[in-house]
Amino acid sequence: MKNTWKTAAFAAIALFISTAFAAQTTKYKVMLQMQNYTGKNAYVIISLINPKGGYDKTLSVLGDDNEWYNTLKAWDKFRKVKKEKLNGITGASVAGGARATRVIEFETAKLDKGYKIRFESAVETQKYHTKDAEIALSSAALDNREGVKGNGYIRNVRFIKVQ
Numbered sequence: 001m002k003n004t005w006k007t008a009a010f011a012a013i014a015l016f017i018s019t020a021f022a023a024q025t026t027k028y029k030v031m032l033q034m035q036n037y038t039g040k041n042a043y044v045i046i047s048l049i050n051p052k053g054g055y056d057k058t059l060s061v062l063g064d065d066n067e068w069y070n071t072l073k074a075w076d077k078f079r080k081v082k083k084e085k086l087n088g089i090t091g092a093s094v095a096g097g098a099r100a101t102r103v104i105e106f107e108t109a110k111l112d113k114g115y116k117i118r119f120e121s122a123v124e125t126q127k128y129h130t131k132d133a134e135i136a137l138s139s140a141a142l143d144n145r146e147g148v149k150g151n152g153y154i155r156n157v158r159f160i161k162v163q
Helices: 002-021 066-071 073-082
Strands: 025-034 042-049 055-062 099-107 116-123 128-136 154-162
Touching (some): 055 073, 066 073, 116 154
16 A cells, blocks of 8 residues: 555656646647749748757648758758658648648747748749748737738748647
8 A cells, every 4th residue: 555655646746747847839720822833833841940040940841752852952951960750740742822731839938039930942943942931930920810921932821829
């Protein structure tokens, strides 16, 4: 009986510590509207950018054939160094004029700390856009219904917080 209480107390303390120190995350649904361009489908990378302007984490990849990742030059260099696992965050590439949605997740502690969400895009044999769209990682910016305009293949990006 004495060991049962010790085991239960240890389990309760372990659960409390793991819950207290687990990183809180925030999720947003990202809605992309592409420009009406001609050509192949676009590959779009959604990345978390740190306050110094460097890549922190890949949040989503629209385009699942890694043979074409080298066309997204800046991100591909980061990907090769960081060796991130992309399982679970990749999906189909996006055609001109099409729409796509993804759910992204990031640590809540990074909100309003100078981080950004960057969208970069590339289309086979066409121009590569390192910063097709970029937005501050802040509640005010992400909750803006206007979203953010793209500079390349992306027309507009909007965000909806996932509860």
